[in-house]
Amino acid sequence: MAGHAAKTPVCVLGLGLIGGSVLRAAAAAGRVAFGYNRSADGVNAAINDGFDATADLDTVLPRAAETGALIVLAVPVPALPTLLDHVHRLAPNCPLTDVTSVKSAVLDDVTAAGLAEKFVGGHPMAGTSHSGWPAGHAELFVGAPWVISVDDHVDPTVFAAVLDLILDCGSVAVPARSEEHDAAAAAISHLPHLLAEALAVTAADVPLAFALAAGSFRDGTRVAGTAPDLVRAMCEANAPQLVPTLDRAMELLAAARESLTADGSVAELVNTGHAARTRYDNFPRNEIVTVVIGEEDWRRELAAAGRAGGVIRSALPVRDSR
Amino acid sequence: MAGHAAKTPVCVLGLGLIGGSVLRAAAAAGRVAFGYNRSADGVNAAINDGFDATADLDTVLPRAAETGALIVLAVPVPALPTLLDHVHRLAPNCPLTDVTSVKSAVLDDVTAAGLAEKFVGGHPMAGTSHSGWPAGHAELFVGAPWVISVDDHVDPTVFAAVLDLILDCGSVAVPARSEEHDAAAAAISHLPHLLAEALAVTAADVPLAFALAAGSFRDGTRVAGTAPDLVRAMCEANAPQLVPTLDRAMELLAAARESLTADGSVAELVNTGHAARTRYDNFPRNEIVTVVIGEEDWRRELAAAGRAGGVIRSALPVRDSR
Structure with a gap:
């Protein structure tokens, strides 16, 4: 040819x-x-x-x-x-x-x-x-x-x-490399899915929540609309990377809860979260x-x-x- | 007139x-x-x-x-x-x-x-x-x-x-009513902000994460771009409602972690999350x-x-x- x-x-x-x-x-x-x-x-x-x-x-x-x-x-x-x-x-x-x-x-x-x-x-x-x-x-x-x-x-x-x-x-x-991909995917894909599911479940039990839900909730739960089988397949296949990532997120939330009840402040989590998101925007x-x-x-x-x-x-x- | x-x-x-x-x-x-x-x-x-x-x-x-x-x-x-x-x-x-x-x-x-x-x-x-x-x-x-x-x-x-x-x-x-609003706002606005901050911080520490980040991460962290002072003001002023809401979300995540490590499954969280999101879509x-x-x-x-x-x-x- x-x-x-x-x-x-x-x-x-x-x-x-x-x-x-x-x-x-x-x-x-x-x-x-x-x-x-x-x-x-x-x-x-x-x-x-x-x-x-x-x-x-x-x-x-x-x-x-x-x-x-x-x-x-x-x-x-x-x-x-x-x-x-x-x-x-x-x-x-x-x-x-x-x-x-x-x-x-x-x-x-x-x-x-x-x-x-x-x-x-x-x-x-x-x-x-x-x-x-x-x-x-x-x-x-x-x-x-x-x-x-x-x-x-x-x-x-x-x-x-x-x-x-x-x-x-x-x-x-x-x-x-495959293992680096999987650690990253746990943080930027699988963890977001679990957080979205937890957010949807938490709000579902609160009267008036769905009546008021707007942008923050809609964005934060969008991926909870994904078919459960697909979410399970990817999260469960990546358990070795997902578990420590989930632990890290829970640790951050627990520290924020502690700080909120002890000092009335969520400054640490909010400031570092905003800085991280800003770094991402400029990556x-x-x-x-x-x-x-x-x-x-x-x-x-x-x-x-x-x-x-x-x-x-x-x-x-x-x-x-x- | x-x-x-x-x-x-x-x-x-x-x-x-x-x-x-x-x-x-x-x-x-x-x-x-x-x-x-x-x-x-x-x-x-x-x-x-x-x-x-x-x-x-x-x-x-x-x-x-x-x-x-x-x-x-x-x-x-x-x-x-x-x-x-x-x-x-x-x-x-x-x-x-x-x-x-x-x-x-x-x-x-x-x-x-x-x-x-x-x-x-x-x-x-x-x-x-x-x-x-x-x-x-x-x-x-x-x-x-x-x-x-x-x-x-x-x-x-x-x-x-x-x-x-x-x-x-x-x-x-x-x-x-004001107190019902505040409980709902904790679930559909303040909790999503804290989850977004935690997600951004978690991913920031993982090499390659920002390089791969796409829709799930972008949506899940969008509100972490909000000015920290505003996020703090609303979360901290609503601490009495936010703390139990945050506890509920952490409890759901901890149960999913337990189930993932013990049985290799996140079925419970994913199925209930999807059902909740579907209810919201049809509210x-x-x-x-x-x-x-x-x-x-x-x-x-x-x-x-x-x-x-x-x-x-x-x-x-x-x-x-x-």
């Missing part, structure tokens, strides 16, 4: 909000994109919207293998082990990524299935409180950070392929442009750059060092 | 976000509206925007007294006692309301200043994370619930005057139309209607029973 090579096809396994949006975004970027969903409802909804979808894993995976597709794991964490067994049996050489929220747990499952060599984890930091195929759209990821794994095992070629998909979806890629996002994928120390360099707020906005050069 | 009587003039004391927005909304509704602010900055900003403002309490209060203006207390709670002394000295017969967030504390201060007879408390449930005159606008309250007090002492004529201002600002009035807002202000039991009837989600969207008939 003259000119640019055709883009890698994409095979999305799981057509919920996230997977369904990846399928749409990949197709919108001009790729061959096809998907699988366990329930016929999701498959039919996708087909009715003009997409290439099936409920038959035994045909979709051989097709992925034949076309060398990048397989995107987009099912809930509890469904992964069974799905990975099928991938290992029918498409063991395809490059593989995922879009689920807990990277260490997924990496463990992928490793147990013997597929780590072809796997580079991912996590788009986007979503809505709605779920399922109908809630998705091709622009869901535009401008959002999308974590891409730079763990020690990561292969440069697979990394480049996953990065290409992330950029096609309009996201900025944030390179991170820099620099573009990572100097790293060559596959050169010595490239994974470590990318992890450090991601930690400092660096993002990848366009393709990086690749030198396959293997 | 033929036709409709002129609207009651409005004198706003304190031209921050809320007071400044009341001044603008009252003027936009065609009222004579004038204001006072302690700092010259706020006064100059208001004057530059074409409004009638002064930093001189000793002229603004006699003017309110001469014109029979409705005085709106819009200063932080700690500044109230001194301000109320001036009101008592210079404009003791003006109808009086407030727009601060803790109704029992304000009522205590107003009673101590000998002004309870002319006072009907209010609390617009609107705001942004910004503060000061420049952050305000005439439409800030449009569509928002605005609590109006129906405590036992409330005078029908003053109530009707305050209700008229609330409706002029485009809000829906929610009648409530009915019925219009209150049958109550006559000043008739027997009118305050009790309004309090019960407010508790059930009732709101006042247009003027109610008044019969002054005094």
Whole structure:
């Protein structure tokens, strides 16, 4: 073929909000994109919207293998082990990524299935409180950070392929090690979900509360509208990181309660909270442009750059060092 | 004057976000509206925007007294006692309301200043994370619930005057007793602020957290951007209601932590939180139309209607029973 090579096809396994949006975004970027969903409802909804979808894993995976597709794991964490067994049996050489929220747990499952060599984890930091195929759209990821794994095992070629998909979806890629991602996700995603649930439950018992509820409550409980199964799946899969994060938040609240009853003051919590939020508002996002994928120390360099707020906005050069 | 009587003039004391927005909304509704602010900055900003403002309490209060203006207390709670002394000295017969967030504390201060007879408390449930005159606008309250007090002492004529201002600002009035308001405000406003502060502080200590933060974190910490003095003032003034509310939230979080470590599950919190949020989304807002202000039991009837989600969207008939 003259000119640019055709883009890698994409095979999305799981057509919920996230997977369904990846399928749409990949197709919108001009790729061959096809998907699988366990329930016929999701498959039919996708087909009715003009997409290439099936409920038959035994045909979709051989097709992925034949076309060398990048397989995107987009099912809930509890469904992964069974799905990975099928991938290992029918498409063991395809490059593989995922879009689920807990990277260490997924990496463990992928490793147990013997597929780590072809796997580079991912996590788009986007979503809505709605779920399922109908809630998705091709622009869901535009401008959002999308974590891409730079763990020690990561292969440069697979990394480049996953990065290409992330950029096609309009996201900025944030390179991170799985365990660092999970600690951060506990703080900025899983803890907020638990706080939102606790806030909703607390207010529900107070007469007049819902009658008066406005912006603070609506914002503070928005993610409590997320389907309970999804919230449970991500919080429970990340328990090792979530528990200490939750402890820290409870410690801060307990100290504020103590100070409020003893001295009538919540100054410490309020001042440090405001300072932290201000730091977040001013957090820099620099573009990572100097790293060559596959050169010595490239994974470590990318992890450090991601930690400092660096993002990848366009393709990086690749030198396959293997 | 033929036709409709002129609207009651409005004198706003304190031209921050809320007071400044009341001044603008009252003027936009065609009222004579004038204001006072302690700092010259706020006064100059208001004057530059074409409004009638002064930093001189000793002229603004006699003017309110001469014109029979409705005085709106819009200063932080700690500044109230001194301000109320001036009101008592210079404009003791003006109808009086407030727009601060803790109704029992304000009522205590107003009673101590000998002004309870002319006072009907209010609390617009609107705001942004910004503060000061420049952050305000005439439409800030449009569509928002605005609590109006129906405590036992409330005078029908003053109530009707305050209700008229609330409706002029485009809000829906929610009648409530002060102590019930404060319990609800603890749950839907003050607790969300403390949770947002705790979330911001927790995430600030986790490397990579700000780099990945997206919707859940941004929404969950939005109110941590509010000026610390304002957050402290409302939380600390409502400590008697906030402490048990905070205890309830911490109890829910502690139970979830226990369940997560013991059984790997956060099902209880997540399911009840989702159910509570769903109830909130479907909370009915019925219009209150049958109550006559000043008739027997009118305050009790309004309090019960407010508790059930009732709101006042247009003027109610008044019969002054005094």
